[in-house]
Amino acid sequence: MNAPARPRVIIAEDSVLLREGLGRLLAESGFEVTAAVGDGEQLLRAVAADPPDIVVADVRMPPTHSDEGLRAALVIRAQWPDVAVLVLSQYVEERYAADLLAGATRGVGYLLKDRVADVESFVEALYRVGSGGTALDPEVVSQIFARSRRGAPLAALTPREREVLTLMAEGRSNSGIAEALVVTDGAVEKHVSGIFGKLALPAGATDHRRVLAVLRYLEG
Template sequence: MRVVIAEDLALLRDGLIRLLQAHDCEVVSAVDNGPDLLAALLEQRPDVAVVDVRLPPTFTDEGLQAAITARRRVPGLPVLVLSQHVEQLYARELLSGGQGGVGYLLKDRVFDVGQFVDAVRRVAAGGTAMDPEVISQLLAKQAPSGPLATLTSREREVLGEMAEGRSNSAIAARLFITDKAVSKHINNIFAKLDLPPSPDDSRRVLAVLTYLNG
C-alpha cells in the first residue's frame, strides 16, 4: 500500500512512518506543510494519505483544506485525517462529495496500533472511519431532525457503528445481535433515508453523510 503522510511535528511524523512501514505500507512521501501535501497527493496518487489537520504555513486547518481540495480534483482519493480534536463540521466537509475513502480520527487512536492500521486499510478500500467521539456527539442528540427522525434508536445505533466503519459482522458482535438482524436494520436505514439502490459501499457512505448532517 502506497501512503503519503503529512505531519509537521518530526517526532510524530517519524513515529507514523515507522508504524505504517511495520505494517506493509510503503511511505512514498512524508511532508510537513499544506502546499507540499497538496502537490504530493496530486502527483503521487497514493492508495491512502494520513493527514494532520493543522499544518504550516498558516497553522490553521491547512491539512484538511489540502485533503478536501485534492478530493475535489480526484474524487474518492482516500484520506485519513488525524487531529488533536474532532469536529462534526469537519467530518461533514470531508464526506460532502458523497464519496467514500474518508477517515477522521483523534490522534489518540494511534495508540491502538491494530485498530489504527485497520482504519487505514478500510479507508484505502473506500470505506469510512469516523472517530467514536464524533459518533457519540451525534448519538447524544435527543431530537434528530429531518429523515433521521424516522429511525428507531436501534437503527441509529447501527448507523453510528457503520459511520465508524465497522463491517456487518463487527456491528453484530458489538450490539450482541445476529448478522441477519444487522442486515435487516441496514436495509431499513437505506429505505428510510430514501437511498437509491447502488453498490452497497456508496450507499453506506451516503447513509453516513446523512447521519453527519442530521
C-alpha cells in the same frame, strides 16, 4: 510469484515526533511511506509528483494551524480521486468530517489522533480507507449523533437502529456491526433495511445507500 504490493502512503504532519512515529508505525505494518511532509503545500507537491495510494494528513498545519491539512485533503479528493485520504485531528470538529464526506465518499476517513495509540484499530482503519471504505472516529460519530438526534427523520429511528447507524458511520460492515452488538447478521440486515426506509433511501443501481445514510446522519 510476486509479493503483493505494499500500499504507498504520504504522511503530512507538522509535529516531527509524530510524523516520524507514524512513518515507523506504518512501515512496520506493511505500508510503504513514500514521503513525509510538514504542511499542506508540501503535501500537494508530493502528491502531484508521485500520487500515493493513501494520504494521512493532520487537519491543522502551518502556517495558520487552522484547516490547511483539511483544505489540502479536499484538493486531493478533487484532483486525485483515486488517492484515499485519512485525516487526523486533535479535537472533534464535526464540520471537517462533513466536508470530507460532502463529495465523493469512497476511500475517506476522519480519526482523532488519540486513536493512533490503538495501533491495531488504526492500521485496520487505514487499510479499510485504502480499500475504498470509510472510517469515522467513534467520538466524532457520538457527538454528531448527540446533536442530530433531535431532528427528523433521525428521530424516527429506534434505539437499536441508531446504534446500527452509529456503527455504519464508523465504517463497519454488517458482520462487524453484528459482532459489536452480539446479534446475527440477519438481524443487522433487517435494521439496515429499516434505516434505509425511514431515511427515504430507496434501492438504486448508482446509489451507495450506506454512504447516503451516513451523510444524512452527519447532516442531522
